[in-house]
Amino acid sequence: MSKKVRVGLLTALAIAALLFAAAAVVARARPISNIPDLVLAVGSPYVALVALAGLIVASTAKRTTLSVFAVVVIAAALAVQVSWYYLGQRPTNEGQHVDIRVLSSNLRYGQADPSFFVKLAEQNADVITAAELTPEAVQRFTQTGIDKTFPYSSLIPAPRAGGVGMWSRYPLTTLSVARHRGISIPAVRLEVPGVATEPVLASVHVYSPVAGENNTDPEWRNGMAGATAQLANFAQIAGPGAVIVGGDYNSTPDMRQFRDLLTDGYRDAVEQLGAGFAPTFPSNSWYPPLLTIDHVLTRNAAASSIRTIEVPGSDHRALLATFEVPAG
Known part of the structure; x- marks a missing residue:
């Protein structure tokens, strides 16, 4: 040559x-x-x-x-x-606060190992948000004893990827929220001791832009539009109280529609802390996870820690996060 x-x-x-x-x-x-x-x-x-x-x-x-x-x-x-x-700007919390620990996990059609998952939650969480929650998974988690530590729940199980739900150590009240195409995002209010204004907790699962070999980008865009509307609704409901929305957004921070969710005081916990690059999907392959599609967004709360952890049986790494919720 x-x-x-x-x-x-x-x-x-x-x-x-x-x-x-x-x-x-x-x-x-x-x-x-x-x-x-x-x-x-x-x-x-x-x-x-x-x-x-x-x-x-x-x-x-x-x-x-x-x-x-x-x-x-x-x-x-x-x-x-x-x-x-890496350049987080965590707000300084000068007032009294209560820590709320969150476990957020996609269960991969309900196939997450129940013993591991329940033990992980018992040791590290006060509330749980779950995506791809099937009726069979609810039964397995119940048999494993999840209700002993988390006696309060709001569950909407469904076959394969359609179900979502929440468990809590704290009493909760299910909120009636509008439904949107391409997204499941039920919400509750939590009765947290020491917190004057009840926080809003939501579990989210946005439809994937590529489901199997199909182009489902329009459904994903509908889902992200629904997420935008619901986050605004949660902010109005919560008022000065905290909002915590954890789950599978099927969106990375490099997708503009996801970053557009971060308005009206909402922050992504990883971005708020500068916690580092920690992809969550896929976690069940011979190569490490490549995509950061699982997130916990908050409003009127300061993230103090967040990390990912592999859950046997799932193809997503779960998120474990702690948030400082104002007491007043």
């Missing part, structure tokens, strides 16, 4: 890598409206690596302009990821 052909090939590879990386940065900035934009956006956490490869190839080919462009793309890709995962 001649030097000229080699340089031309390297230049073409560098251009392809950098165009892909730049397109992903652009896709992250605008609302998702189709599958190509979705693929580009969810790949954003890894775009800096693609751009770095482009920089190496461009430098090898001695393409100065391409190299400079690569540096710009790398800087842009890193800026959005670092600011989300």
